Amino acid sequence: MSKRVLVIFIILLVSSCVSKTGNKNTSPKTKDSPNVVFIAVDDLRPELGCYGNTIIKSPNIDNLASEGLVFTNHYVQVPTCGASRYSLMTGLRPKKTSHLLNNAFESEMGHKSDTIQPESFVHQFKKNGYYTVGIGKMSHSADGLVYGYEETPSTIKEMPNSWNEFLFNSGKWKTGWNAFFAYANGENRQSLKRQVKPYESGDVEDEGYPDGLTAELAISKLKELKNKNQPFFLGVGFFKPHLPFNAPKKYWNLYDRNDIPLAPNPFIPENVNKKSLQKSGEFNGYQLTDEKAGLSKPLSDAYSKKLTHAYYAAVSYVDAQIGKVISEIKALGLDENTIVVIWGDHGWHLGNDLVWGKHTLFDVALRSALIIKVPGKLSQEKKVNAIVESVDIYPTLMELCGISANYPLDGQSLVNTISNPDSLQNNVAYSYFNNGISMRANQFRLTKYWRTEEPTLELYDHDKDPWETKNIAKENPEIVKSLLPLLAKGNTGLYN
Known part of the structure; x- marks a missing residue:
């Protein structure tokens, strides 16, 4: 798309939202202010038709993408669920080790009363007159409550001040965490003492797994929200394609396994310390797995294809649930005034680098899907190739909805990036994990580890090596030297 068309698009986009709310500091909002439906999808790589995957079946997400913006280089702050979502919700990069953990919400928000500074962008919407509803996994917990996988649900909320309502239907699985690790027969990973496979082709309808119930609940709530005399923010969190890769059989049947690709780099990259x-510990926790994964050798081609098939089936299943929600938005006539966001909380190694899981600072674990549709604008797919971060979503939504975020955020609004595709404003993304900081800047990924094991610096040139198969830091000291000051700007105090 030409720069001129993008500039026209963003002017129209902003005017459609801001003009309805008046001055950016206006509060409370009116019913004519834009609604927001934010769909969070667990472990969703950018493995979708709209991202160029010609095998996977994701027609509903692709259709939304055809009406909105597809961010081709979106990176999360942390490659683990709870911490990634914490950075998303706060608009802040990790500043202490607790921000890198799945219990970040519990430790930082769960026991705090309402404050002047919003705890999250959802809280910010609520403070500005929006009615806020959460369904499913929006923070870390499957149902928004603080408790362990095998414990009785508590009454402590992970985001206690953000939601007017938080809902979840755990169905036959009884609790949120049981539902999160659900099998079609009503059992779960915990009840079966981990004696389970990491995949299942269930002979059930969509509602035979929890995401189908979540879609039903979202549809029901949308009908109620349509009649409210105020704008709404609806967050819907789907579980799949998180492990176990369980989905109704009909989604498995969409694929011929012979067509399923293998990882292009099923080996440890050159010049990289293990x-x-x-070691794929989360994956191997499904103790009836056909083969154990590890860093000594790859899984067999046959099992790798089976697992990738299972992941694809889970993506197609959640795509169908997302399609139901989007169809209801349109059926209710809400699409003309509702911003829709689809966000993946991180990527996933599907055998890349001998890993089956997330929890690394490699590009494949940090890059995830981000699609934003703003109503009433150009109905053709627009690719935004600038490098962006999850922390940018908070200020972007605030600007689109005419709300002033009146305290410092680490992210930057993407509105200017969209209108000026050649701008370098947002062309860097920082991620944190495993005693390291990784930075994607233009064609390069530079990672620095604070550890004794060498090498502690890794450099990858994505123009020449998009799968990061060889660390070239040692032979390119000048490039490393030029990038290290920029990486240092991303050190929020985690490492010295």
């Missing part, structure tokens, strides 16, 4: 990777 400490930069991980």
Whole structure:
């Protein structure tokens, strides 16, 4: 798309939202202010038709993408669920080790009363007159409550001040965490003592797994929200394609396994210490797995294809649930005034680098899907190739909805990036994990680890090596030297 068309698009886009709310500091909002439906999808790589995957079946997400913006280089702050979502919700990069953990919400928000400074962008919407509803996994917990996988649900909320309502239907699985690790027969990973496979083709309808119930609940709530005399923010969190890769059989049947691709780099990258990777412990926790994964050798081609098939089926299943929600938005006539966001909380190694899981600072674990549709604008797919971060979503939504975020955020609004595609304003993304900081800037990924095992610096040139198969830091000291000051700007105090 030409720069001129993009500039016209963003002017129209902003005017459609801001003009309805008046001055950016106006509060409370009126019913004519834009609604927001934010769909969070667990472990969703940018493995979708709209991202160029010609095998995977994701027609509903692709259709939304055809009406909105597809961010091709979106990176999360942390490659683990709870911490990634914490940075998303706060608009802040990790500043202490607790921000890198799945219990970040519990430790930082769960026991705090309402404050002048919003705890999250959802809280910010609520403070500005929006009615806020959460369904499913929006923070870390499957149902928004603080408790362990095998514990009785508590009454402590992970985001206690953000939601007017928080809902979840755990169905036959009884609790949120049981539902998160659900099998079609009503059992779960915990009840079966981990004696389970990491995949299942269930002979059930969509509602035979929890995401189908979540879609039903979202549809029901949309009908109520349509009649409210105020704008709304609806967050819907789907579980799949998180492990276990369980989905109704009909979604498995969409694929011929012979067509399923293998990882293009099923080996440890050159000049990389194994400490930069991980041993697929989460995956191997499904103890009836056909084969154990590890860093000594790849899984067999046959099993790798089966697992990738299972992941694709889970993506197609969640795509169908997302399609139901989007169809209801249109059926209710809400699409003309509702911003829709689809966000993946991180990527996933599907055998890349001998890893089956996330929890690394490699590009494949940090890059995830981000699609934003703003109503009433150009109905053709627009690719935004600038490098952006999850922390940018908070200020972007505030600007689109005419709300002033009146305290410092680490992210930057993407509105200017969209209108000026050649701008370098947002052309850097920082991620944190495993005693390291990784930075994607233009064609390069530079990672620095604070550890004794060498090498502690890794450099990858994505123009020449998009799968990061060889660390070239040692032979390119000048490039490393030029990038290290920029990486240092991303050190929020985590490492010295």
